[in-house]
Amino acid sequence: xxxxxxxxxxxxxxxxxxxxxxxxxxxxxxxxxxxxxxxxxxxxxxxxxxxxxxxxxxxxxxxxxxxxxxxxxxxxxxxxxxxxxxxxxxxxxxxxxxxxxxxxxxxxxxxxxxxxxxxxxxxxxxxxxxxxxxxxxxxxxxxxxxxxxxxxxxxxxxxxxxxxxxxxxxxxxxxxxxxxxxxxxxxxxxxxxxxxxxxxxxxxxxxxxxxxxxxxxxxxxxxxxxxxxxxxxxxxxxxxxxxxxxxxxxxxxxxxxxxxxxxxxxxxxxxxxxxxxxxxxxxxxxxxxxxxxxxxxxxxxxxxxxxxxxxxxxxxxxxxxxxxxxxxxxxxxxxxxxxxxxxxxxxxxxxxxxxxxxxxxxxxxxxxxxxxxxxxxxxxxxxxxxxxxxxxxxxxxxxxxxxxxxxxxxxxxxxxxxxxxxxxxxxxxxxxxxxxxxxxxxxxxxxxxxxxxxxxxxxxxxxxxxxxxxxxxxxxxxxxxxxxxxxxxxxxxxxxxxxxxxxxxxxxxxxxxxxxxxxxxxxxxxxxxxxxxxxxxxxxxxxxxxxxxxxxxxxxxxxxxxxxxxxxxxxxxxxxxxxxxxxxxxxxxxxxxxxxxxxxxxxxxxxxxxxxxxxxxxxxxxxxxxxxxxxxxxxxxxxxxxxxxxxxxxxxxxxxxxxxxxxxxxxxxxxxxxxxxxxxxxxxxxxxxxxx
Numbered sequence: 001x002x003x004x005x006x007x008x009x010x011x012x013x014x015x016x017x018x019x020x021x022x023x024x025x026x027x028x029x030x031x032x033x034x035x036x037x038x039x040x041x042x043x044x045x046x047x048x049x050x051x052x053x054x055x056x057x058x059x060x061x062x063x064x065x066x067x068x069x070x071x072x073x074x075x076x077x078x079x080x081x082x083x084x085x086x087x088x089x090x091x092x093x094x095x096x097x098x099x100x101x102x103x104x105x106x107x108x109x110x111x112x113x114x115x116x117x118x119x120x121x122x123x124x125x126x127x128x129x130x131x132x133x134x135x136x137x138x139x140x141x142x143x144x145x146x147x148x149x150x151x152x153x154x155x156x157x158x159x160x161x162x163x164x165x166x167x168x169x170x171x172x173x174x175x176x177x178x179x180x181x182x183x184x185x186x187x188x189x190x191x192x193x194x195x196x197x198x199x200x201x202x203x204x205x206x207x208x209x210x211x212x213x214x215x216x217x218x219x220x221x222x223x224x225x226x227x228x229x230x231x232x233x234x235x236x237x238x239x240x241x242x243x244x245x246x247x248x249x250x251x252x253x254x255x256x257x258x259x260x261x262x263x264x265x266x267x268x269x270x271x272x273x274x275x276x277x278x279x280x281x282x283x284x285x286x287x288x289x290x291x292x293x294x295x296x297x298x299x300x301x302x303x304x305x306x307x308x309x310x311x312x313x314x315x316x317x318x319x320x321x322x323x324x325x326x327x328x329x330x331x332x333x334x335x336x337x338x339x340x341x342x343x344x345x346x347x348x349x350x351x352x353x354x355x356x357x358x359x360x361x362x363x364x365x366x367x368x369x370x371x372x373x374x375x376x377x378x379x380x381x382x383x384x385x386x387x388x389x390x391x392x393x394x395x396x397x398x399x400x401x402x403x404x405x406x407x408x409x410x411x412x413x414x415x416x417x418x419x420x421x422x423x424x425x426x427x428x429x430x431x432x433x434x435x436x437x438x439x440x441x442x443x444x445x446x447x448x449x450x451x452x453x454x455x456x457x458x459x460x461x462x463x464x465x466x467x468x469x470x471x472x473x474x475x476x477x478x479x480x481x482x483x484x485x486x487x488x489x490x491x492x493x494x495x496x497x498x499x500x501x502x503x504x505x506x507x508x509x510x511x512x513x514x515x516x517x518x519x520x521x522x523x524x525x526x527x528x529x530x531x532x533x534x535x536x537x538x539x540x541x542x543x544x545x546x547x548x549x550x551x552x553x554x555x556x557x558x559x560x561x562x563x564x565x566x567x568x569x570x571x572x573x574x575x576x577x578x579x580x581x582x583x584x585x586x587x588x589x590x591x592x593x594x595x596x597x598x599x600x601x602x603x604x605x606x607x608x609x610x611x612x613x614x615x616x617x618x619x620x621x622x623x624x625x626x627x628x629x630x631x632x633x634x635x636x637x638x639x640x641x642x643x644x645x646x647x648x649x650x651x652x653x654x655x656x657x658x659x660x661x662x663x664x665x666x667x668x669x670x671x672x673x674x675x676x677x678x679x680x681x682x683x684x685x686x687x688x689x690x691x692x
Contacts, residue, residue, distance in 0.1 A: 008038050008063070015059050019092060027052055029207045034059050036205035037145075037182050044151070044196055045184040045207045049333030050311075053184040054085060057147045058092050060182065065094070065120045069144030072121040075129060075168060076149045082123040083287070089121050096121040099128045107133060114141045126153075130167045132418070138171070146175055151183035152326075155195040166410050169199055186211075187330045190468045191441075211329070211464040212471060215336035217343050218459040218478040220452075221489050224350045227543050229319060230257065230499035231491045232347075234264055237296060239487065240343060242314025246299045247331055249320045249355045252539070257319060258299040260502045271300040302327065304334070311338030317345045323356035324445035325452065325466040341477070345487070348453055360442045364435040365404040369396055373404040374428060377414055377421050384420030392518045392629035401627070456480060503544035507571060510534030510658055510681050513665045519633035529672035531665065534681030535575065536658055537568060541685075549685040553594070553656060560598045560656070564684060569605045572682065576606065576652065579680060583648040585613040587655040587667055588639070591621075598684075599654045613651070614639055614667055622663055635666035647675035658683040 012034050016024040026034075029047065033056045037043045045053050061072035072094075076082055082098045089096040097103075097110045097119055113119045115137070128134055148154065153165035172181060183196060197204045223229045233246065246268070248254045254270040261268045269286035289295045291310060297317075298304060313335040322328040328346070336342030365373075376393045377385045387405070391398055405421065408414045412426045448466050455462045458474035458481050465471070479485050512531040515524055538546035545567060552560045575581070584606070586599040596612070603610035619638040625631040641647075651671055655664060658681070668679035 005035055005039070008035050011063055011066075012038075012059050015062050015092070016055070029209050030056060033182075033205070033207040036207070037180050038063060040178060040180045042200040042204045043180070043182045043207065044193065044200060044204055045182065046188045046193060047184075047186060047207065047209045048211045048213060049186045049330065050213075050337035051186075051209060053149075053186070054088065056184070057145075057149075057182055058089065058094070060180070061089075061094060061121050061145055062092060064145045064180075070117060070142030071114060071119050072145040072147065073129075073141075073143050074121065074123045074147040074149060075126055075165075076123055077125060077153060077165070082125075085123060094120040096123065098122070099124040099134065101125070101128070111137060117142050126165050126168060129171070132416070143175070143179060146171070146179060146181045148181070148183045150185055151196055152185040152188045152192050154183070154199055155188075155192045172200060186333060187326045187467070189326065189466075210471060211467055211469040212460060212473055212475070213333065213336065214475060214477075215340060215342055216332055216460065216475070216477075217341065217486065218332070218346065218463075218475075218480075219343070219485055219487060220346045220348070220459070220479065222348045222453070223489065223491075224348075225543060226349060226351070227496065227499040227503060228491055229347050229349060230260055230502065231495035232489070233257070233317060233319075234261065234266070234498060235492055235495040236487050237261070237266055237317075240315045242312060242339075243290065243293055243295055244297050244313055244315030244317065244342075245304060245331075245334055246297050246317045246319055247304075247322075248299060248301060249322075249352075249359075251301060253319060254299045254301060256506070256539075260499065261297075261299070263502065264498060266297075267295050268297045268299055269295055271298045271304050273301070302331070310334070313337070313342065314339065315343045315345070317347065319347055319349075320355065321346065321348045321352040321449055321453070323359060323449065324442065325448050325463055326445070328449065329463050329467060343487070346453070356446055360439060360446065362400070362403070363439065363442070365400065365407050367430040367432060369400055369404045370408060370428075370430060372396065373401060374408065374413065374423070378423050381423050384417065384422050386420055388518050388524070390421070391627050395624075395626050395630045397626045398628065500544070503542065503546075504567075506538065506542075506544070508536035508539065508686050510536050510661065510664065510683060510686075512668075513661055517628035517632035517662075519629050519636065527665065527669060529669045531653075531668035532579070532678055532680045534653075534658075534664065534683070535571065536683045536686045537564070537571070538685045540657060540687035546685055549656070558592060558594050558597075560594065560684065565598070565601050565605055568602055568682070568684070572602075572606065572652070575680065576608065579650055579678060581608070581650050581652045581680065583611045583613070583650075584608050584652045584654065585611055585671075587653065587663055588612065588614050588616040590616055590618060595654065595656050598656065602654070608652075611648070613642055613644075613647070613671060615642055622660075625660075628660065628662070631660045631662040632666070635662045639663075639667050639670055641670050641674040647671070649676065650678040651676050651680070653679050653681050655681070655683045657685050657687050659687045 009031060012031060030052055033043055033045050037060045045056060047053055057074060064072065082100065086096055086098060099110055099122060114122060148168060154168060175181065181200060183200060188196065221232060223232055246257065248257060251272045254272050258268045258270040271283050271286050286298060290298050316332050316335045332344040335344060372394050373390060376390050391401055394401055409416060412424055413428045414421050415424050452459065452462050459478040460475035461473065474481055511533060513527060514530060515526055518524055538544060538549060540546050541550045545564065548561060548564060584599055584603040586595050589595055600610045616638050620634055622631060622634055625634045653664060653667055658664060664681040668681065671679050
């Protein structure tokens with residue numbers, strides 16, 4: 001360890017001694033990073049998970065505060081990281097707070113503390129920092145030290161590039177040159193490092209160490225079908241000591257897999273971005289139980305990927321293959337931080353490539369998307385355009401519109417004031433070549449994952465070499481080094497039967513929509529006539545009935561098989577009697593009679609009356625409507641009730657595939673508007689997107 005400044009070293013050593021006792025020592029590279037930061041350099045720390053990157057900024061924050069500097073501001077993408085770090089900061093004697101979606105009700109109180117310089121440290125999400133409420137008041141805060149954690153998110157070459165993070169460059173550029181800036185990450189290759197150095201500006205000190213994790217064993221399991229992977233996990237999870245994480249690519253997979261394991265006696269919880277602050281308590285509860293080792297596993301998306309600090313995670317299972325080596329390395333890095341051995345399992349399935357392609361292909365807005373959003377804002381530029389107005393006037397999904405808005409704002413073509421968007425003076429240009437180059441790079445990274453699966457050399461060595469760590473060291477404990485699998489890939493028939501039965505019995509609720517979308521007919525008002533909670537037989541394309549629905553829907557027979565009739569009848573029998581259903585009807589179609597044919601045959605099987613109650617006007621197909629406003633308006637334009645002397649009281653309303661739920665919502669509304677009292681929807685499959 002090179003010591004250039006005795007005073008800094010003695011002060012830093014005193015801090016860690018108070019924290020950890022007389023024997024406390026810096027790890028290789030830690031003090032050098034602290035010294036560079038204290039000497040007001042721009043510092044970039046690229047070190048493996050568990051190395052102690054947070055110690056660097058905690059020690060610097062303490063020393064800067066002791067020297068009379070302003071507050072340390074740490075930008076972090078994940079709430080779970082903040083919870084961990086607030087506890088650590090408290091142990092170091094730092095007065096700290098967090099600013100994020102869960103502390104909105106305390107923003108005023110926390111901002112007062114910041115402006116009065118009575119806080120030592122604040123953790124803040126990029127979304128909160130760049131929001132109107134905080135960003136406009138930054139000049140009133142004495143920022144003595146600025147930290148960007150998970151800094152690879154700044155770079156559009158990074159595996160987890162985030163638009164909100166790129167806006168931090170505005171803070172970096174306007175920060176006084178005398179204010180030290182520290183950026184930390186465990187996952188940056190040479191290309192990302194060079195990009196980060198450029199963005200940080202000035203003389204950047206780079207602390208970079210070996211990425212090899214000697215405590216991690218890697219095993220690869222090529223099990224194509226979901227049912228087989230469910231079965232393997234069920235069969236082996238209790239053979240693994242301690243607790244761990246099971247990573248899935250989608251929220252839906254988290255819910256289904258955790259439900260399957262719970263039903264089979266395994267104590268797990270799902271963990272992902274729930275999109276509703278009121279539901280985040282579920283994550284908090286799961287996180288607390290996991291931290292206290294009261295769960296066998298968390299079944300999580302990448303929301304749990306960065307910054308999670310639990311030192312005794314004993315295993316990580318990837319239910320699906322990640323799209324790149326960098327994110328894979330980061331996720332397995334959650335395990336084995338303070339235990340001698342941890343096991344990681346990379347599963348490969350048939351759906352992996354489709355999900356990976358979805359994320360890669362939708363990373364950037366298309367030129368057409370960006371132009372359409374710009375045109376919409378331009379039309380209303382005098383008064384500004386709210387997000388809701390844009391969604392109601394541009395036929396793209398809400399997610400694609402949000403992505404366009406973020407890119408356009410980030411690149412300075414639009415700006416936001418008081419919740420509305422306006423056109424800026426900057427002339428629009430679409431950087432297609434740059435986006436294509438990044439997409440090509442991500443395809444290359446995707447190919448590296450495929451190469452890893454086929455590798456005959458040390459898996460750990462292959463991974464770190466892909467991250468530009470040129471070590472020739474091998475781990476000696478992965479399946480490739482050992483020459484055998486410590487946990488065999490063979491699946492018992494008993495476990496496989498349990499998984500297949502789960503898929504066969506899986507019933508998905510169709511939750512009723514409660515409010516109208518903004519359209520030319522409606523505003524965000526309560527739907528007076530709401531459907532009951534409906535029933536969906538399967539997830540479109542999933543093993544079991546979902547695969548049968550997909551196969552039959554577009555077959556030349558134009559008919560659903562008897563097996564689907566039988567299964568539907570078996571689950572609907574009690575529903576019909578409990579709700580006194582008088583009539584079965586269906587969503588009408590102009591182009592095909594497959595739904596009516598199915599409904600008539602099902603009614604016959606159940607000994608019920610089938611009656612067409614609805615008609616459809618010639619209109620655009622619902623599948624071409626890409627967001628709630630367009631889907632709602634199209635459905636309202638399309639369906640009407642057939643006049644009849646008397647409407648049945650309680651009705652079962654059938655469709656083959658449910659996606660946005662607007663078709664069932666409008667059809668149910670029309671029926672109740674005409675006199676029905678209760679409408680229960682039923683669909684064969686759910687095709688809605690649930691990607692994270």
